[in-house]
Amino acid sequence: xxxxxxxxxxxxxxxxxxxxxxxxxxxxxxxxxxxxxxxxxxxxxxxxxxxxxxxxxxxxxxxxxxxxxxxxxxxxxxxxxxxxxxxxxxxxxxxxxxxxxxxxxxxxxxxxxxxxxxxxxxxxxxxxxxxxxxxxxxxxxxxxxxxxxxxxxxxxxxxxxxxxxxxxxxxxxxxxxxxxxxxxxxxxxxxxxxxxxxxxxxxxxxxxxxxxxxxxxxxxxxxxxxxxxxxxxxxxxxxxxxxxxxxxxxxxxxxxxxxxxxxxxxxxxxxxxxxxxxxxxxxxxxxxxxxxxxxxxxxxxx
Amino acid sequence: xxxxxxxxxxxxxxxxxxxxxxxxxxxxxxxxxxxxxxxxxxxxxxxxxxxxxxxxxxxxxxxxxxxxxxxxxxxxxxxxxxxxxxxxxxxxxxxxxxxxxxxxxxxxxxxxxxxxxxxxxxxxxxxxxxxxxxxxxxxxxxxxxxxxxxxxxxxxxxxxxxxxxxxxxxxxxxxxxxxxxxxxxxxxxxxxxxxxxxxxxxxxxxxxxxxxxxxxxxxxxxxxxxxxxxxxxxxxxxxxxxxxxxxxxxxxxxxxxxxxxxxxxxxxxxxx
Numbered sequence: 001x002x003x004x005x006x007x008x009x010x011x012x013x014x015x016x017x018x019x020x021x022x023x024x025x026x027x028x029x030x031x032x033x034x035x036x037x038x039x040x041x042x043x044x045x046x047x048x049x050x051x052x053x054x055x056x057x058x059x060x061x062x063x064x065x066x067x068x069x070x071x072x073x074x075x076x077x078x079x080x081x082x083x084x085x086x087x088x089x090x091x092x093x094x095x096x097x098x099x100x101x102x103x104x105x106x107x108x109x110x111x112x113x114x115x116x117x118x119x120x121x122x123x124x125x126x127x128x129x130x131x132x133x134x135x136x137x138x139x140x141x142x143x144x145x146x147x148x149x150x151x152x153x154x155x156x157x158x159x160x161x162x163x164x165x166x167x168x169x170x171x172x173x174x175x176x177x178x179x180x181x182x183x184x185x186x187x188x189x190x191x192x193x194x195x196x197x198x199x200x201x202x203x204x205x206x207x208x209x210x211x212x213x214x215x216x217x218x219x220x221x222x223x224x225x226x227x228x229x230x231x232x233x234x235x236x237x238x239x240x241x242x243x244x245x246x247x248x249x250x251x252x253x254x255x256x257x258x259x260x261x262x263x264x265x266x267x268x269x270x271x272x273x274x275x276x277x278x279x280x281x282x283x284x285x286x287x288x289x290x291x292x293x294x295x296x297x298x299x300x301x302x
Numbered sequence: 303x304x305x306x307x308x309x310x311x312x313x314x315x316x317x318x319x320x321x322x323x324x325x326x327x328x329x330x331x332x333x334x335x336x337x338x339x340x341x342x343x344x345x346x347x348x349x350x351x352x353x354x355x356x357x358x359x360x361x362x363x364x365x366x367x368x369x370x371x372x373x374x375x376x377x378x379x380x381x382x383x384x385x386x387x388x389x390x391x392x393x394x395x396x397x398x399x400x401x402x403x404x405x406x407x408x409x410x411x412x413x414x415x416x417x418x419x420x421x422x423x424x425x426x427x428x429x430x431x432x433x434x435x436x437x438x439x440x441x442x443x444x445x446x447x448x449x450x451x452x453x454x455x456x457x458x459x460x461x462x463x464x465x466x467x468x469x470x471x472x473x474x475x476x477x478x479x480x481x482x483x484x485x486x487x488x489x490x491x492x493x494x495x496x497x498x499x500x501x502x503x504x505x506x507x508x509x510x511x512x513x514x515x516x517x518x519x520x521x522x523x524x525x526x527x528x529x530x531x532x533x534x535x536x537x538x539x540x541x542x543x544x545x546x547x548x549x550x551x552x553x554x555x556x557x558x559x560x561x562x563x564x565x566x567x568x569x570x571x572x573x574x
Binding site for chain 2: 007009012013038039040041043044054055057058061105106107
């Protein structure tokens, strides 16, 4: 079985460590990710101005391409792409006047009315495969890894597009538990990383990261688990700034959820591109005996 | 067409008009042409021109002397990008003036030049990393996927897809999709995000050609053989051949068949 899949630009460049382990893992789970032909940028950020329809063109064009592909569902990996695509889809469903204007302008010879269902890969794992079935596929349980699920904003806000309970999300924690890790809940797990604010105020990047990293550390986390390349960029850069400022804390590895999935499914570090990560997760994973080329790592056969 | 009409100048397209004398000749020539005359509008002014002419020829027939906005006249130089519309159709159409034949009631405006900044770079220092393009043309990310560029391309290039490929760091796809680009600039003139697509594509093709596609390893061997004088004797033989004999050799030369396979060899293999 295959699912239409939207990667997003960053996943093809800086965040290959988010995409490649996901593609390999889903293949191993028997659900092929089928890349949408001729996709373009998701729009990068959802435009909040009511009359700014030109910035809805990019996400809607992608959704039209999915419909043309003959698929009714679209899977995304990047939390920001999910957000822009899902919100633009909602607009096409709910606002008839804007829908007509956009369809006319986009000129793809197809009337689109929000028919495609936009999903995040975590939803596919939760609702299609299920945590129990996933845990049965695990070949290298992530025992002993104290990883803190960090949601950021765009998986959960606004409420209409949230993939989980907005106030008390559990999907990432449940995912980590299915892989055998011990998720570390912390109160700042849905606090904003700074998003694109850091473009206009680059000096604030460390102050956005500080409360998130402090909270995760003080709750005993050894690593932060992410779903978004922008969170990775902001927290990774912010953390480096904090260390430079002499804040006294040790750099915490930032790991994409898909990298842990690939590791747990026994696909090995070669599927994970750890060299692109902030905070060098390899030494932590080695310490936890989670890198198969290190001594005594045993994969569960079956 | 009166002489008074032809005297009117237009600064916008950098064209000059013929002198009175030339205009008179043109009128005389017109009488000799049997073709039907059709109305077209050049920059809003009506002219009657023989059907079957290209837009460029029609402009010249109407009295324009093209100093800019014409080059190869063969559809490859990109100097004569043209927009036109026809009454009753909101669609803006594009063409190369040297290729497209006139149609009745076309409203024509040539865009011989459109401002577009080309980034300066030292190519020797450039790698094949996607960030090279991002750094030189950061406005790449202003693309809103409106697709106006694709609609404006007289070469039928999927311009927006090639821009998307660059954003996705795929220089190879951008270079391949834009291979037929003649840098006419019509895409740039229509861009909502104010991108200079054709300059970005040129950079992509340069990086692709020099850093991505595999080198032709056998070429070095051939160059070496040439330098070592392997072919000197054959050239000397040719130089000493009489004209009639040369012609005969040329006419009887063996030509590689269109559908020849990789292992095709000429019957006379002396020069291999």
